[in-house]
Amino acid sequence: MQVFSEIVDIRQARWKEPSTRWGLVPTMGFLHEGHLNLVRRARNENDRVGVSIFVNPIQFNDTKDLDHYPRDLPRDLALLEKEGVDLVWTPTPEQVYPENFQTYITVEKISQPLEGKARPGHFRGVTTVVAKLFNIFQPDRAYFGQKDAQQVAVIKQMIEDLNFNLEIIICPTVRESDGLAMSSRNARLSPQGRVDATWLYRALSNARTAFEQGIRDAQKLKGIILKTLQEKNIRVDYISITNPVTLQELEIIQQEALVSLAAFVDEVRLIDNMIIG
Ligand code: AMP
Numbered sequence: 001m002q003v004f005s006e007i008v009d010i011r012q013a014r015w016k017e018p019s020t021r022w023g024l025v026p027t028m029g030f031l032h033e034g035h036l037n038l039v040r041r042a043r044n045e046n047d048r049v050g051v052s053i054f055v056n057p058i059q060f061n062d063t064k065d066l067d068h069y070p071r072d073l074p075r076d077l078a079l080l081e082k083e084g085v086d087l088v089w090t091p092t093p094e095q096v097y098p099e100n101f102q103t104y105i106t107v108e109k110i111s112q113p114l115e116g117k118a119r120p121g122h123f124r125g126v127t128t129v130v131a132k133l134f135n136i137f138q139p140d141r142a143y144f145g146q147k148d149a150q151q152v153a154v155i156k157q158m159i160e161d162l163n164f165n166l167e168i169i170i171c172p173t174v175r176e177s178d179g180l181a182m183s184s185r186n187a188r189l190s191p192q193g194r195v196d197a198t199w200l201y202r203a204l205s206n207a208r209t210a211f212e213q214g215i216r217d218a219q220k221l222k223g224i225i226l227k228t229l230q231e232k233n234i235r236v237d238y239i240s241i242t243n244p245v246t247l248q249e250l251e252i253i254q255q256e257a258l259v260s261l262a263a264f265v266d267e268v269r270l271i272d273n274m275i276i277g
Helices: 007-014 033-045 063-068 073-082 122-137 149-162 184-188 191-196 198-212 218-230
Strands: 002-004 022-027 048-053 087-089 141-145 167-171 235-242 257-265 268-276
Touching: 002 007, 007 048, 007 087, 007 122, 022 033, 022 122, 033 048, 033 141, 033 167, 048 073, 048 122, 087 122, 122 141, 122 149, 141 149, 149 167, 149 257, 184 268, 191 198, 198 218, 198 257, 198 268, 218 235, 218 257
Parallel strands: 002 087, 022 048, 022 141, 048 087, 141 167
Antiparallel strands: 235 257, 257 268
């Protein structure tokens, strides 16, 4: 496994055998099974696998969140080596955003609600770094998790709008055995917070059960989610039921819907989602 921080080294390694098919898994590190599942899928579907580990400062609107973001590069590299990854990019912020950096990518409409509203500038940071990753690795396929459902929608839109020549593969959310969606941020939960955090999945599951029992009114389903979270005094940031592609809020669910939420447990902001219908 080759590990580089310089862009020129990544480019050279990627183009050493031009006919090889490359899969790319972008991450912010502190890897868990959710990330490794993306890596395995990329490993199965491509000749070579590249992974980036970069805590992208410009997608954090809250400096405390950035400062507390967990990191453990030696452990991450050991995990990736075991998965048979070929190439890892571990740049510094200065390498990604040199002094005179001034070009950003904004996907206009679908970046605005939900995470975009709660975290101003977040998706501008995500799309800018992902576009750079695509240009640097020039992968044939790139792998993302459904855990970040809006990110998936925004990146798909960017690829279409800017004609990036690659395929996007979306992998299902990997959960702990008690349902909690795996996240690097879970490491910041207290033992009690870790227990309370399972209520996010429970809340989404309750909404799905209600939907399966015939409830189609989005407000009612949101009420069920809120009530479940309130049982644990979990502070809700948003609860949303939208069209999964356009992210427009639905009143009545007729087809597939994306049920998503953001909430604070131990002051750690967690997100989760479920597709119903
Ligand atoms: P992150 O390191 O949090 O930026 O995540 C890197 C990639 O892994 C993103 O495409 C995430 O959507 C994906 N990911 C993170 N957690 C999970 C999970 N629990 N299941 C599936 N994919 C995930």
